Amino acid sequence: MGATKRLSASLEDYIEAIYHITCEKQEARGKDIAARLGVSGASVTEALRSLSQKGLINYTPYEAITMTDLGRTVAEDVVHRHQALKKFFIDVLAIDQEIAEEGACKIEHAAPQEIIDRLVQFTRFLEVCPRGGRDLIQGFSDFFDKGETRIDCEHCISQCLENKPRKS
Template sequence: MLSPSMEDYLEEIYRFSLARGVVRVTDISKKLGVSLPSVSKALQRLNNQGYINYRPYEEIVLTEQGCQKGNYLVERNQMLQEFLFLIHSQCDIPAETEAIEHYISDSTIQALHKLVGFFKQNPTCYDSFLGFEGVKDEAKNP
């Protein structure tokens, strides 16, 4: 099981691998706002757990396990952001997502995913939700 910090590293490695193909220590350091030695230590842990192939001063390569977990982490993040948007949460959605994503169970993630899908497939129900006790009005007048 990955710690929240290790999940953040793996999620960013996965994002960089999709966007650029090549992942470097400096990319991760800049994105997460951490020192190069901190990134190197995290990479060694991820390497030892089988999520990446990493040697100092070389590019970082995700393993199949790393790709699967990275994809899950990115999809979890996107789904939570979408959920918070759909319910008209009056918060900093990316920050709130970051606060939630590491502490929510997989079963709750699956339930929220189903709810988001239900609202997408049933716009009339979603409109009813928006009208429920002024959800839509609260979003306009925080």
């Protein structure tokens, strides 16, 4: 995704905000973006000009902002990375939703797509693995909260240790 690589974290936040607003309202306005991101109107104008120059949005001052096809593709990539990270943090690492949201927002800009894809696959694996599944994920959550494993985890751990290949 060439356009994504050229976007700063700040511009990714703007394209993501525009995406969400246009999904809700079919179009975005500068004031909607400023309110969503908690930034000034001048900052929004500068970002909109930059995104427009990159061919990601249709922008004319004082008019509604819409996304180009390329802009929608870039925004969907950013949203996908954000959601994948947030899901991993909540479902696998048992992180509080608010902290997971904050962390996903920061990491989505820096993590290579390969890492995001691997986290998604790892989460799917944990959910379907017969030795893991939701029980494994819940077991980790319980371990984190209480500092101890569940009784059924003790049996599983001892079984794993018995079957562990020995080093020569």
